[in-house]
Amino acid sequence: MAGMNHPPRVWQHRATHRRAPRRAWFEHHSGDRPTRGRTREQESKVAETRRFTVNPAIIRHLISSQAGTLEKAFGECVMNSIDAGASKVEISLDNDGFVVMDDGCGFKTREEVLACFEVFGFEHTDKSRVFGQFGLGRAQLWNWASTIWSTHQFRLDVDIRARGLDYELADNLDDVPGMTIGGGFYERLPEAERQSCIRGLERMCKYSVIPVFINGRNIQHDPATAKWQYEDENCWIRKSDGWGVDIYNQGILVRSYSSSEIGISGAIVTKRGKVLAVSMSRTDVLTQTCKLWPKIKAAAAKLVDVEVKSGKSRLTDEKRDFLAQATINPDGCDGFMDLKVFTLSNGRHESLSALLYKLIRTDDMILTTAPHGDKVAERAMRDGLAVVLAPRTLSRFDAESVSALVDCLIERLGASSLRENWQFQRINEIRDRVYESLDDSPIKSVLRAEVVPTHEWKPMHRAMISALNLVNGPAAYAVASQTGTENPARALVVGESNAAEAFTDGSTFVAIETEALDKAIHDGLPGMLRLVGIIVHEYLHNDDDSGSHIHDQEFYESFHEVMLDSADSLYARCLEAFRFYCKRVEKINARLAKQADVVAMSAAQA
Numbered sequence: 001m002a003g004m005n006h007p008p009r010v011w012q013h014r015a016t017h018r019r020a021p022r023r024a025w026f027e028h029h030s031g032d033r034p035t036r037g038r039t040r041e042q043e044s045k046v047a048e049t050r051r052f053t054v055n056p057a058i059i060r061h062l063i064s065s066q067a068g069t070l071e072k073a074f075g076e077c078v079m080n081s082i083d084a085g086a087s088k089v090e091i092s093l094d095n096d097g098f099v100v101m102d103d104g105c106g107f108k109t110r111e112e113v114l115a116c117f118e119v120f121g122f123e124h125t126d127k128s129r130v131f132g133q134f135g136l137g138r139a140q141l142w143n144w145a146s147t148i149w150s151t152h153q154f155r156l157d158v159d160i161r162a163r164g165l166d167y168e169l170a171d172n173l174d175d176v177p178g179m180t181i182g183g184g185f186y187e188r189l190p191e192a193e194r195q196s197c198i199r200g201l202e203r204m205c206k207y208s209v210i211p212v213f214i215n216g217r218n219i220q221h222d223p224a225t226a227k228w229q230y231e232d233e234n235c236w237i238r239k240s241d242g243w244g245v246d247i248y249n250q251g252i253l254v255r256s257y258s259s260s261e262i263g264i265s266g267a268i269v270t271k272r273g274k275v276l277a278v279s280m281s282r283t284d285v286l287t288q289t290c291k292l293w294p295k296i297k298a299a300a301a302k303l304v305d306v307e308v309k310s311g312k313s314r315l316t317d318e319k320r321d322f323l324a325q326a327t328i329n330p331d332g333c334d335g336f337m338d339l340k341v342f343t344l345s346n347g348r349h350e351s352l353s354a355l356l357y358k359l360i361r362t363d364d365m366i367l368t369t370a371p372h373g374d375k376v377a378e379r380a381m382r383d384g385l386a387v388v389l390a391p392r393t394l395s396r397f398d399a400e401s402v403s404a405l406v407d408c409l410i411e412r413l414g415a416s417s418l419r420e421n422w423q424f425q426r427i428n429e430i431r432d433r434v435y436e437s438l439d440d441s442p443i444k445s446v447l448r449a450e451v452v453p454t455h456e457w458k459p460m461h462r463a464m465i466s467a468l469n470l471v472n473g474p475a476a477y478a479v480a481s482q483t484g485t486e487n488p489a490r491a492l493v494v495g496e497s498n499a500a501e502a503f504t505d506g507s508t509f510v511a512i513e514t515e516a517l518d519k520a521i522h523d524g525l526p527g528m529l530r531l532v533g534i535i536v537h538e539y540l541h542n543d544d545d546s547g548s549h550i551h552d553q554e555f556y557e558s559f560h561e562v563m564l565d566s567a568d569s570l571y572a573r574c575l576e577a578f579r580f581y582c583k584r585v586e587k588i589n590a591r592l593a594k595q596a597d598v599v600a601m602s603a604a605q606a
């Protein structure tokens, strides 16, 4: 470190030439030493200070590339009216054009027009503007329409399609108070777009600090009198159910964030004078540099905290995402063990504490993952064989695999006070019980699905299957006509499985599990109807479903359709089948009764 006190020689040497240290550093490191072999006089002849300029073409780019939507362009007008001290803005909009009118200060002098209207990106030294920052916003409208700006004795006529960057300035006209912007669209605005523009503008200017009239209707909800769940010196917050949270910079919408980023859904509105740093197009908060942003996020997090602690509000997946990220770290882990942020493949949510407790209690329960709704996973969890996480849980923790998730928990909670938690202390034991999928796990072999050979069928099962054969063809047909695919009937057989009530290979058979058959035998007609439903279900599977499989939305919709569309015919067939079944049962019973008689007789003889 001693060397630090003695700058390198070259530094001292350059300093005597009054060169900026940074340049000296650069020359030293780049090996570029322009002074070598030249006198100072010579050097001053070659070197001069120049300034970058911009070509006017950039103005066209600035105008066109900041154009987002028409409502955003009107939003810029509203912000300008607020900056101009207007007490209200009135916008009228039809398919051919619009008028935006305010009662603000307008342009009073020619100097103002030349300095603030004619120049793009002028210096904003005068701090009176609430929103004005870049000196560009007014131009957004020019992408959509030719405009005439009437203000006091001036009229400014802009038509970039016809005249490019030239505009007409007329002076000494009759006084028009405030500012009135009249526009004619370059392309007629379709009605649907006009409506959507109005809706967008309503949302964008909802909490504007001044009334905003759109075609005569005031769409502003004065934030000072609106109802909020939270208020501090910086912002108001309203919570609602939904995907995300709308961020309003001093009453004007910037954008929405997913509640997985902010923790709540609803709206956050910063107060007047509490300015969010936004991008030039005002469509993003500059979250890295904005000084206010962390305070806003902290306020939202406070609300989440209250919500979680009260246990009142139902957590959404987005909130779980947020909580998982916000609390899994050494300083934010308070209460993490009890947060239900671990979503299982059966859709339930568990806390780490509960999961670890379950896993630790046994020696062989495994930890794995399977898609939402996986049947085998469901069974494995029901039987206490596994804890099966939904894939969303992994992404919630940015983990690529189950073991990465366990590592992440160990690393991030291991550095926190939670490492003292007794369940957490044993988390290492679970590492060896992690499987990345159910199919790779030992559970696969625990789950069986086998067809029972015909000669082993019990008489009652045989009777039920024979009866169901009457419904089998119609069920196959019902599925075929709903799905529009060929669907030949499959053989109905008896099966043994510990995971499903029925299974199929997708083409040749549908096996009904013995327990399901027994249940139907016990329940009678309703039981049989249920089996018909199960058969239809199996026909909708056109691949092997004896292992892990899931039912997606489409599957359920098809099932629903078939059951509704073919209810009458299937029900009629089922009644027929049931009569047939009853006769078979009678026969079986008669045979049994005969046997009983024989037994009774021989007992009497003995």
Ligand SMILES: Nc1ncnc2c1ncn2[C@@H]1O[C@H](COP(=O)(O)OP(=O)(O)O)[C@@H](O)[C@H]1O
Binding pocket: 076, 080, 081, 083, 084, 102, 104, 105, 106, 107, 116, 117, 129, 131, 132, 133, 134, 135, 136, 137, 138, 139, 178, 179
């Ligand atoms: N409705 C208005 N009333 C008065 N002055 C306006 C109005 N709209 C725009 N101006 C003036 O034009 C300037 C440029 O507007 P704009 O391009 O939106 O940039 P910025 O708002 O960032 O300054 C404003 O700063 C303001 O001086």
Ligand SMILES: [Mg+2]
Binding pocket: 076, 079, 080, 131, 132, 133, 136, 137, 138
């Ligand atoms: Mg502006």
